[in-house]
Structure formats: C-alpha cells, structure tokens
Amino acid sequence: MIPGGGETVMVALSAADRDPTPFPRPDTFDIRRPSPPHLAFGHGIHYCLGAPLARLQAATALSSLFTRFPALALAPGADRTWRRSLITRGLTRLPVRVGG
Ligand code: HEM
Structure with missing residues (x-):
C-alpha cells in the first residue's frame, strides 16, 4: 500500500x-x-x-x-536452465548439438 x-x-x-x-x-x-x-x-x-x-x-x-550450423538442434535429454526472475523470462543455459 x-x-x-x-x-x-x-x-x-x-x-x-x-x-x-x-x-x-x-x-x-x-x-x-x-x-x-x-x-x-x-x-x-x-x-x-x-x-x-x-x-x-x-x-x-x-x-x-x-x-x-544447418544441423543445429536441441541436445537430446539435456536440461534447460531458466532465469530465476519475475521481470524477464529467458534461458541461462540451452544445450545444443551442432552436428548430425
Ligand atoms: C530485442 C531487442 C529489443 C527489445 C525486446 C526492446 C523492447 C522495448 C520495449 C518493450 C520498449 C517499451 C518500453 C516502455 O513502454 O516503457 C522499448 C522502448 C525503447 N527501445 Fe527497445 N527493445 C529492443 C531493442 C532496442 C534497440 C536495438 C534500440 C536502439 C538502438 C532500442 C531503443 C528503444 C528506445 C529509444 C525506446 C524508448 C521509446 C520511447 O519511450 O518512446 N530498443 N524497447
């Protein structure tokens, strides 16, 4: 108040x-x-x-x-880490694989 x-x-x-x-x-x-x-x-x-x-x-x-990286894809089974914030939303970690 x-x-x-x-x-x-x-x-x-x-x-x-x-x-x-x-x-x-x-x-x-x-x-x-x-x-x-x-x-x-x-x-x-x-x-x-x-x-x-x-x-x-x-x-x-x-x-x-x-x-x-034409074969760029999410890494299978990898955890994505989210920001701990009420203000902005986004990932701090996004594991990917670059090869096929
Ligand atoms: C992905 C990139 C960006 C996002 C998501 C974004 C988002 C925003 C948002 C949501 C507002 C409105 C804020 C409000 O209503 O109070 C804003 C305002 C503004 N942005 Fe961005 N922005 C981005 C990139 C940029 C860039 C690259 C520039 C300058 C080179 C810029 C310059 C401005 C300015 C000057 C304002 C104020 C406009 C005003 O108050 O009349 N922004 N932006």
Whole structure:
C-alpha cells in the first residue's frame, strides 16, 4: 500500500504475450502462429524505437547461425536452465548439438 494513495501494482512482464485468449497454446513455440501483435517491443506512444534494428540484427544473426550450423538442434535429454526472475523470462543455459 502506498501511504496516502492507492495500492501497489506489480506488473508481471514475463506474462506478456502468454494470455491464452489472444495467444492460444502460449507454451508452444510456433513462429507462424496467426495472432494479434505481440508486446515484445511495447505498445503505443513508447513503442520501441529500435524495433526495426533489433529485427534486422535477429534476422542476420539467426540466418548466419543456421547457415553455419544447418544441423543445429536441441541436445537430446539435456536440461534447460531458466532465469530465476519475475521481470524477464529467458534461458541461462540451452544445450545444443551442432552436428548430425
Ligand atoms: C530485442 C531487442 C529489443 C527489445 C525486446 C526492446 C523492447 C522495448 C520495449 C518493450 C520498449 C517499451 C518500453 C516502455 O513502454 O516503457 C522499448 C522502448 C525503447 N527501445 Fe527497445 N527493445 C529492443 C531493442 C532496442 C534497440 C536495438 C534500440 C536502439 C538502438 C532500442 C531503443 C528503444 C528506445 C529509444 C525506446 C524508448 C521509446 C520511447 O519511450 O518512446 N530498443 N524497447
């Protein structure tokens, strides 16, 4: 509770884009899913100014990675380690294999 005011609101950023109503099966990675615009770059007047640059960098990095390692795949049976954070969601460790 804020003294003399309203109540504290804690926004769980890591829940963004995971509402199953607009994003069915949110736990499934589906790069082609038809969905409403995601919120990764924000929304409205403060929409990320760097979004086109970030998209270009991601496209360049991922296409270089898959060109260099065409057989790149998750390492079978390996554990994925998640960040312990309510603010950001992501992996700290993602074992992969690069050869066939
Ligand atoms: C994957 C990469 C990135 C992600 C996920 C991302 C995400 C975001 C998000 C969610 C916001 C909105 C923050 C808010 O509403 O308060 C934002 C704002 C902003 N981003 Fe990014 N961003 C990325 C890369 C970049 C890059 C590369 C640049 C600059 C070269 C950049 C510059 C900015 C700026 C200047 C704003 C503030 C816009 C404003 O307040 O009007 N971002 N970003």
